[in-house]
Amino acid sequence: MATDTGDPGTALPRFPAGFLWGVSTSAHQIEGAADERAPSVWDEFTARPGRVKDGSTAAVACDHYHRHGEDVALLAGLGVDAYRFSISWPRVNSPGGLDFYDRLVDELCAAGVRPVPTLFHWDLPAELDWLQRDTAARFAEYAAVVAGRLGDRVTKWITLNEPAEHTLLGHALGVHAPGGRLLFDALPVAHHQLLAHGLAVGALRAAGAADIGIANSHGPTWPASREPADLAAADLYDVLLNRMFAEPLLLGRYPEGIGELMPGDVEADLKVVAEPIDWYGINYYAPTRVGAPQDAGTEFGGVALPAELPFSVREIEGRPVTDFGWPVVPEGLTELLTGFRDRYGERLPPVVITENGCSYDGLDDQDRIAYLDGHVRALHRAMTRGVDVRGYFVWSLLDNFEWAEGYARRFGLVHVDHETLKRTPKASYAWFRDVLRAQRD
Template identity: 85%
Template sequence: MATDAGNPIPRFPAGFLWGVSTSAHQIEGAADEREPSVWDAFTAEPGRVKDGSTAAVACDHVHRHREDVALLAGLGVDAYRFSLSWPRLRSGKKGLDFYDRLVDDLCAAGVRPVPTLFHWDLPADLDWLERDTAERFAEHVSLVAGRLGDRVTKWITLNEPAEHTLLGHALGVHAPGGKLLFDALPVAHHQLLAHGLAVRALRASGAADIGIANSHGPTWAASTEAADVEAAEFYDLLLNRLFADPLLLGRYPDGIGELMPGDVEADLKVIAEPLDWYGINYYAPTRVGAPQGAEIEFGGVTMPAELPFSVREIEGHPVTDFGWPVVPEGLTELLTAFRDRYGDRLPPVVITENGCSYPGVDDQDRIAYLDGHVRALHRAVEAGVDVRGYFVWSLLDNFEWAEGYARRFGLVHVDFGTLERTPKASYHWYRELLRAQEPTA
């Protein structure tokens, strides 16, 4: 097993949940067997995806899911976080039957199914700018819970509504491609409302273990200058507190609620339905300063000049193949800050995504990345943060949204010509980490 300065990876409390994550649109393929999503329309437009690819086949998981379940069983994870394609489930019995088989096969393999009910692949005829989409989502959730709830005991409502709002509706680099900037705020509100309605639908079905997967990271001011500090505070509000405060405190940050549509106070009562746990996707901190009066290219995203902040590089740290800084200590900082900010309003935390993009099968850089972040997570546990689980992103190399197939996050290499799966060095490292967590006689 990989070690840090000769020290073995620390042991976590009994019952700690270890897993891996994927999402439907990124791995399933079989696009001709489901209704279209906003991502199908988006990737059909020239120039939207950097390598010109689509997810029509992806990893062909729909037809190869038993092979992937065998990989999960061989890895030794407790749980598998995957997403349920709303367009596939709307296509009729065949879609429901696929998820029935997947859940059955996971249970037979001793792997706990943890489905995410929405991971960005909105049916093409729906729009998060419309309040009705939240109601439609609740109906969808009721259908799914009625079919799978006898075997699924842990649920996730939404994945990363912040990114879906910012990248898909404000900046236009993800589907559906809107460039609304701050006029995209209703998208955030309607997703949060959909979450609350989904929690109620799941509770009505008898579910008792419900969370959400929100992306969060520390925001570091570029300097101590007042303008940089103010810009960093605004960015933190926009990417962290805008999505955590309504869920955990039942209110929007000051100045935000009045920008949202509808009866916000009534909606907040729905949004703040109690959670059994809070999921956090962590990748890196963000260094933010005052606006610089020009477009800035950062992490593959063009940030418009009119934004009231600018994202800066974090120097002095290695970077992933995606150009993201590797800062394990940011995870400890984030978790302790959440504990301090939200106190007893913060339920137990699960890290629902953490991972990195690197090429190759002998992926020692990924091992170093995961090793550092698992240690950082343990330091947060030692500091008193109630963390109950950790999921690596991702099981498989996959369709990485606007990047196409150029970025590889998987523990398992996928040859996108033959679809052959090859476990990487990191797969074997993670398996040994999980074995080291098993109780000793």
């Protein structure tokens, strides 16, 4: 498929009236003030030597907890319709924790920015474990508490962020918190997160909330060749990273062969998991090229994969890459969205792109502008082909704590000096601001 990134110097196509433009962040990556909340699994993980590449932690991060007024002003200056942030479950469990989000939501509303909270973005309270079924019930209780406090002003909700990555990186491979290296024994983590989503949807609706979705990460899976072994490996990878997290939500069932590996009364649980949602969030970064196992391990997004896995991840050749080494493939977003439409049909609710972005250094970040421009055009192309997409959120507002990479990767539209915490809008901030103004003219 030919690459068509467009020309950042030409106007972007017009999106429909009411299309939701926003940016995204997450609590653990920007808030800091770790001593003013209960610990999470990420606090425990980053305290272990060697877990984060630069040895850093998110104890201060961007200090958004104390500087949120400055960040709301940046959002207002950018001109976004909405701000997707996450709520720290450990902070809500701490005295006065909900007061912070109460203030933040008030400030967003006063600035004309719609608050879109995500209830779980990987920072599980340290005393909980997704291997335990009870964590799903605890999550629903927490969701009800948050909705009871914020639901009079929050009109759009996200339950979970990227349960696939949290399962794979945090529990199967051990490179994210909590650091489990369980491989396929991590599958209960996936099931319990999906169950938590379904229970939370019910709890949110009982509290009067509406407009509820989830933020799942997805990308096309490209076989390394048409050889049977490569095709089989790619199909398995697609099941584990894409279909295992979409089909229980949209179809009420796991892909063939997966349900038998899950704990509990799976049939009864799936009725809860498939509680209807109002929209489906997709985080997109790149396709993955997959082949049969190789003698040596390969990499997934810069993460070493063990050789004993039944697939290997191969390089997508001939593409520019970000500073993270991820290939830049805008047309993969078009392929993904039209593929979802074709696979799930009327069972697919309206889609929102809840994350899309890239890591590049520098204030004059022309590569980021080209990346975002190409992906917005690819998104519009999918919409002209009949995919119902209602919004697009850039990852991320701020340079932040990038999990196991520490502060080495910069995804922000706004540069953060991690010594002084000074915020400096980049060229991409001005570009996105101008895009939004043009869309409203």
